[in-house]
Amino acid sequence: MKTMDTTELLALLDANEDLNIIDVREDDEVAQGMIPGAQHIALGTIPERLAELDTAKPYIIVCKVGGRSANACMYLEAQGFDVTNLEGGMMAYDGELEFK
Template sequence: MKVMTTEEIVNLLDANEDLHVIDVREDDEVAEGMIPGAVHIPLGQVEARAGELDPTKPYILVCRAGRRSEAACNILEEKGFDVTNLEGGMMAYDGELEFK
């Protein structure tokens, strides 16, 4: 499984890269802020909602600390998706936040 540091994702966001981020945290956690442009799909819904994702795009998965996003990466990797786990999750992320 590929991994990315929070420093790497902040640099990509600062460079206006077209990223496809999936936040697998629960609703109450997401209310505290998300990575700008991220799509919210709670871990328990990842498998059922995989059909909503474009299999030709790479995805970066994030959660609070990195464990749930790792589980989500495993689910999507088995379905043939190109996924990267954000190491340390939102606890390590110190970039801009978006509130929904």
């Protein structure tokens, strides 16, 4: 499984890279702030929402600390997706937040 740390992610965000970030946390966690531009798909809903994702795009998967996103990455990789797990998750992320 590919991984990146928050320093790498912040560098990509600062460079205005076109990123596809999926936040797999629950609704109450997402309400506390998300990485700007991230798409919220709670971990338990990924199988039913696969049609919303494109196997041609790379995705960065994030959760609170990295465990649930690692599970999501394993599942999505098995479905043919190019995914990268954000190590340390939102607990390690100290960049800008977006509230939805």
